[in-house]
Amino acid sequence: MECWDFKQECMNRESIEQLQLERLQATLHRVYKNVSHYRQTFREIDFMPEDLSSLDDFRRLPHTSRQVLMENYPYGMFAVPLREVVRLHTPALNIDEPVVIGFTANDLDNWAELTARNLSAVGVGKDDVVQISLTFGSVTGPFGVQLGAERIGASVIPMSSGRHSSQVQILRDFRTTTLVSAPTFALRLYRTMMEQEIDPKTLQLRIGIFGAEPWSESIRDDIEEKLHITATDMYGLTEVFGPGVAWECSEKQGLHIPEDHFLAEIIDPDTGEPVPDGQEGELVLTTLTKEAFPLIRYRTGDLTRMLPGDCPCGRSHLRIDRILRRCDNVFVMGGSRIIPEQIGKILNRISGAAPNFQLLVEREEDRDRLDVLVEISNDLFFDQMKKQRRFVEDLHSALSEFLGWEVGVRLVEAGAFDPAQPVVDKRNIR
Amino acid sequence: MLKLVNVNSRYGLIHVLKNVSMHVSAGEIVTLIGANGAGKSTALRAISGLQPVHEGKIFFSDKEITNAPAEKLVRQGIAQVPEGRQIFWPMTVMDNLEVGGVVTYSLHGKKGLYDAIEGMFQLFPILKERQNQYAGTLSGGEQQMLAIAMALINRPRFLLLDEPSMGLAPLIVKEIFSVIARLREEEGLTVLLVEQNANAALKVADRGYVMETGKIVFEDTASNLMRNQEVRRAYLGKDKREIWE
Numbered sequence: 001m002e003c004w005d006f007k008q009e010c011m012n013r014e015s016i017e018q019l020q021l022e023r024l025q026a027t028l029h030r031v032y033k034n035v036s037h038y039r040q041t042f043r044e045i046d047f048m049p050e051d052l053s054s055l056d057d058f059r060r061l062p063h064t065s066r067q068v069l070m071e072n073y074p075y076g077m078f079a080v081p082l083r084e085v086v087r088l089h090t091p092a093l094n095i096d097e098p099v100v101i102g103f104t105a106n107d108l109d110n111w112a113e114l115t116a117r118n119l120s121a122v123g124v125g126k127d128d129v130v131q132i133s134l135t136f137g138s139v140t141g142p143f144g145v146q147l148g149a150e151r152i153g154a155s156v157i158p159m160s161s162g163r164h165s166s167q168v169q170i171l172r173d174f175r176t177t178t179l180v181s182a183p184t185f186a187l188r189l190y191r192t193m194m195e196q197e198i199d200p201k202t203l204q205l206r207i208g209i210f211g212a213e214p215w216s217e218s219i220r221d222d223i224e225e226k227l228h229i230t231a232t233d234m235y236g237l238t239e240v241f242g243p244g245v246a247w248e249c250s251e252k253q254g255l256h257i258p259e260d261h262f263l264a265e266i267i268d269p270d271t272g273e274p275v276p277d278g279q280e281g282e283l284v285l286t287t288l289t290k291e292a293f294p295l296i297r298y299r300t301g302d303l304t305r306m307l308p309g310d311c312p313c314g315r316s317h318l319r320i321d322r323i324l325r326r327c328d329n330v331f332v333m334g335g336s337r338i339i340p341e342q343i344g345k346i347l348n349r350i351s352g353a354a355p356n357f358q359l360l361v362e363r364e365e366d367r368d369r370l371d372v373l374v375e376i377s378n379d380l381f382f383d384q385m386k387k388q389r390r391f392v393e394d395l396h397s398a399l400s401e402f403l404g405w406e407v408g409v410r411l412v413e414a415g416a417f418d419p420a421q422p423v424v425d426k427r428n429i430r
Numbered sequence: 431m432l433k434l435v436n437v438n439s440r441y442g443l444i445h446v447l448k449n450v451s452m453h454v455s456a457g458e459i460v461t462l463i464g465a466n467g468a469g470k471s472t473a474l475r476a477i478s479g480l481q482p483v484h485e486g487k488i489f490f491s492d493k494e495i496t497n498a499p500a501e502k503l504v505r506q507g508i509a510q511v512p513e514g515r516q517i518f519w520p521m522t523v524m525d526n527l528e529v530g531g532v533v534t535y536s537l538h539g540k541k542g543l544y545d546a547i548e549g550m551f552q553l554f555p556i557l558k559e560r561q562n563q564y565a566g567t568l569s570g571g572e573q574q575m576l577a578i579a580m581a582l583i584n585r586p587r588f589l590l591l592d593e594p595s596m597g598l599a600p601l602i603v604k605e606i607f608s609v610i611a612r613l614r615e616e617e618g619l620t621v622l623l624v625e626q627n628a629n630a631a632l633k634v635a636d637r638g639y640v641m642e643t644g645k646i647v648f649e650d651t652a653s654n655l656m657r658n659q660e661v662r663r664a665y666l667g668k669d670k671r672e673i674w675e
Contacts, residue, residue, distance in 0.1 A: 015453075018433055018435070018451065018453050019453070019649075021435070021436075021451045022451045022452055022453065022639075022646065022649050023649055025449060025451055025645070025646060026639075026640075026646050026647050026648050026649050029642070029645050029646070029647045030647055030648070033647075049645070050448035050449050050644075050645055051449070052449060053436040053449050053486075054436075080659065080660065081659075083659075084659040084660075104658075104659070105657055106650070106654045106657055106658055109654065109657075110654075289650070291658065291660075
């Protein structure tokens with residue numbers, strides 16, 4: 001078994017709990033002192049950080065939602081002054097109320113350790129060549145992987161996504177051994193290989209680490225068979241580092257959460273109460289080591305469950321099931337989370353009205369596509385064909401610009417879809 | 431090896447330790463840093479049984495030692511070097527070491543005691559030169575070495591050091607810390623070091639805790655703490671903060 005940090009990853013349960021208690025107490029003291037939102041919410045429930053002596057006390061604390069992050073835009077949730085922040089990421093979640101996430105030098109260092117653990121756990125070593133084909137932009141994914149791979153001493157090729165034929169060329173010529181990308185992107189590369197008559201067996205590629213969108217076991221089988229690699233899952237969200245939050249080891253039996261850095265809970269998304277062990281619910285994370293942007297009981301919106309028993313790999317940290325669904329309307333596509341209300345805002349701005357709309361997500365063989373169906377109404381009805389076409393074009397360019405990739409826009413007649421269902425995800429992930 | 435879980439302690443009405451949790455693994459050098467009056471020495475005294483623990487538990491080698499009397503802890507292998515070089519001034523260096531080695535004497539007899547004293551002379555050669563001198567006439571650094579030798583003479587597994595650098599020249603501090611690092615390397619000694627001299631302490635330690643008004647506000651590796659701006663500002667002599675800096 002490859003273990004990047006044996007001491008931390010294979011710690012016994014008692015030591016993990018002690019370390020979590022210590023770090024949780026320290027984190028609560030810090031956020032109480034430095035983050036006015038937490039100071040206020042703790043006071044509202046008459047909680048002083050020094051009162052915390054067990055996890056039961058901890059469960060009294062309110063959850064932190066994405067809404068809270070938006071309300072405290074830009075730097076309200078920071079626990080350190082800006083000059084100590086060395087990196088800022090703004091995931092493209094919202095148009096008018098973005099979210100800013102900061103990292104101190106120590107945060108980046110911890111993050112590198114976490115992604116190094118992830119990469120080591122699937123067999124990446126210092127002799128490997130890691131091609132990162134995730135979109136380099138405002139989301140954290142590729143940056144975290146890069147830090148970890150460099151920490152291990154592997155050779156990193158930051159490729160971003162797109163440019164399939166040059167990606168394939170580099171995959172072959174640079175003797176890439178590890179591909180980090182979205183799973184559908186790997187399948188797209190396979191198609192390019194077929195077009196260029198390159199046999200995947202002749203490549204050095206042996207490991208694939210995939211994330212940025214939900215993917216099923218059947219896609220895993222498909223990728224492993226076509227590319228002759230072992231494919232593992234990684235999970236992360238920008239608010240909490242990004243990759244390194246949870247990952248599969250080479251056993252592929254659920255995703256490990258590094259418990260020395262995070263405290264994970266599973267709650268019932270409706271009541272907010274913890275669910276019994278093993279039952280599905282929403283993943284809630286508390287950061288234990290983050291300096292710049294600590295989060296207390298942050299609701300991820302992702303549905304999963306704790307897996308019982310120990311992993312054969314020997315790591316003692318808990319495991320969660322693969323994350324395939326969310327508990328809200330938000331969906332993950334192309335590495336970013338898409339919030340229907342935000343699409344609605346753009347729609348309203350362009351059209352000057354509030355039309356009904358539906359987001360239709362489909363998975364073609366090797367890529368996901370998003371279509372925005374807009375219900376036509378009197379407000380949106382133009383007597384000239386030219387104006388009508390212009391409207392669709394404006395909408396298309398505004399949405400594509402916001403998301404950073406191409407979106408389809410279709411005007412449909414009333415009754416073509418159920419307006420109560422803003423998102424239809426036909427990707428058939430399960 | 432040592433574990434504190436939600437330890438609370440009060441001086442009368444003053445709540446000094448507020449749910450303090452920390453741990454020291456075998457073979458580790460851990461430092462507890464913080465400003466004057468933060469509660470560092472109280473935490474150390476609570477561990478060594480000199481200060482009552484009102485709530486919470488302390489474990490040593492998986493056995494609970496909360497509020498155990500200090501003399502029992504010495505026999506379990508815990509030794510404390512108190513703040514301010516508490517040695518017997520009107521006695522010679524040799525006499526001091528003999529007093530310090532009372533546990534060794536009771537276990538291994540006279541020969542055992544003098545072998546142990548010889549060991550201390552090897553560790554701190556200057557003490558051998560000064561062995562017949564009154565302890566009160568030693569220099570500050572020599573007194574601190576004697577205080578440490580008095581704790582080490584019973585070959586403890588776990589050493590609690592309270593402000594060993596106080597009032598000493600930087601060069602002497604360096605020498606004392608290098609002895610501590612050597613003992614860890616050679617004999618696997620585990621050390622909990624309370625220091626106001628955060629810079630020197632973090633250089634020798636593996637991990638550190640930062641204490642503020644009776645609460646632990648940071649736990650991290652020593653190298654990360656040294657890089658942490660808040661710690662640098664508060665304890666390593668940097669300036670104040672503004673959110674929009």
